[in-house]
Amino acid sequence: MRDGDTLQRFIFEKFPVRGYLVHLDASWRALIEHHPYPEVVRNALGEAVAATMLLSATVKYEGTLTLQVQGPGPMHLLVVQATERRAVRGVARWRGEVKAGSLLELSGEGKMTVTVENSDHTSRYQGIIPITGATLAESFEEYFRSSEQLPTKLWVATNGEGAAGLLLQRLPSGARASAEENEDIAAEGDEDWNRVVQLAATLTSAELMSLTSIEFLHRLFHEEDVRLHEPDPVFFQCTCSRERVTNIVRSLGNDEATEILAERDCVEITCEFCNRAWRFDAVDVASIFLRADMAAVPKIIQ
Numbered sequence: 001m002r003d004g005d006t007l008q009r010f011i012f013e014k015f016p017v018r019g020y021l022v023h024l025d026a027s028w029r030a031l032i033e034h035h036p037y038p039e040v041v042r043n044a045l046g047e048a049v050a051a052t053m054l055l056s057a058t059v060k061y062e063g064t065l066t067l068q069v070q071g072p073g074p075m076h077l078l079v080v081q082a083t084e085r086r087a088v089r090g091v092a093r094w095r096g097e098v099k100a101g102s103l104l105e106l107s108g109e110g111k112m113t114v115t116v117e118n119s120d121h122t123s124r125y126q127g128i129i130p131i132t133g134a135t136l137a138e139s140f141e142e143y144f145r146s147s148e149q150l151p152t153k154l155w156v157a158t159n160g161e162g163a164a165g166l167l168l169q170r171l172p173s174g175a176r177a178s179a180e181e182n183e184d185i186a187a188e189g190d191e192d193w194n195r196v197v198q199l200a201a202t203l204t205s206a207e208l209m210s211l212t213s214i215e216f217l218h219r220l221f222h223e224e225d226v227r228l229h230e231p232d233p234v235f236f237q238c239t240c241s242r243e244r245v246t247n248i249v250r251s252l253g254n255d256e257a258t259e260i261l262a263e264r265d266c267v268e269i270t271c272e273f274c275n276r277a278w279r280f281d282a283v284d285v286a287s288i289f290l291r292a293d294m295a296a297v298p299k300i301i302q
């Protein structure tokens, strides 16, 4: 049995390498519940969800971290968003028949964007890389190379029941006295890093999906000195709200909203992430545009 919906950190006591393990069970099933994804799209989304949770664990922020994969291919958009509380939501869009293929083929040589935004809007970071690797894990590794410059390796696995991932990251070793000593430490560090990466590479997808954190550490690193931290719970949660959807109605404009109302008895907007339907009747719509008229500066839609 594995650990349910958790994100767990571990560190190697004798050399500067850290790791994260993520398992999504119920949270993954809730995330895909309302979406009839083709298997290949669902798998790409599952891998992206696991990878985004791992990435979010390595970043300090209070707000949202958003991964977006966009391209002209059959799976033209994939969005995953994780908060610092480990809430996750995600959606993928596709067109036509999607054949199995690499991420490069699915997205059609698209790009991957990572945006980290603090809730108080005081800071925003965005990194964009072209998708060059065959797998999502390779694109993430490229992202880490270009943005954080920390050697990072990633493994992800998914199916209809769950998603799981492992991340290993080599951290800078502390400054030492002499250049010679530094060189020795770097060489030793290379050896340790290569060894743990090689061990991790022997892990199968089935093992990644099914082993508990303790079984996993025993299976891979029983000869290493590893400290496992307490797990953080991971859960599916959508951040859509009436206020946010009101902004979408406002962005339609009074004319279009009135036109929709003439055809149907309400303006209905369904959240793509959680499938919740938000309804605005004639009175709601009138009050939105009344307030919009009164506001000197219209609110920016988020």
Ligand SMILES: [Zn+2]
Residues within 6 Å of the ligand: 238, 239, 240, 271, 272, 273, 274, 275, 276
């Ligand atoms: Zn929602």
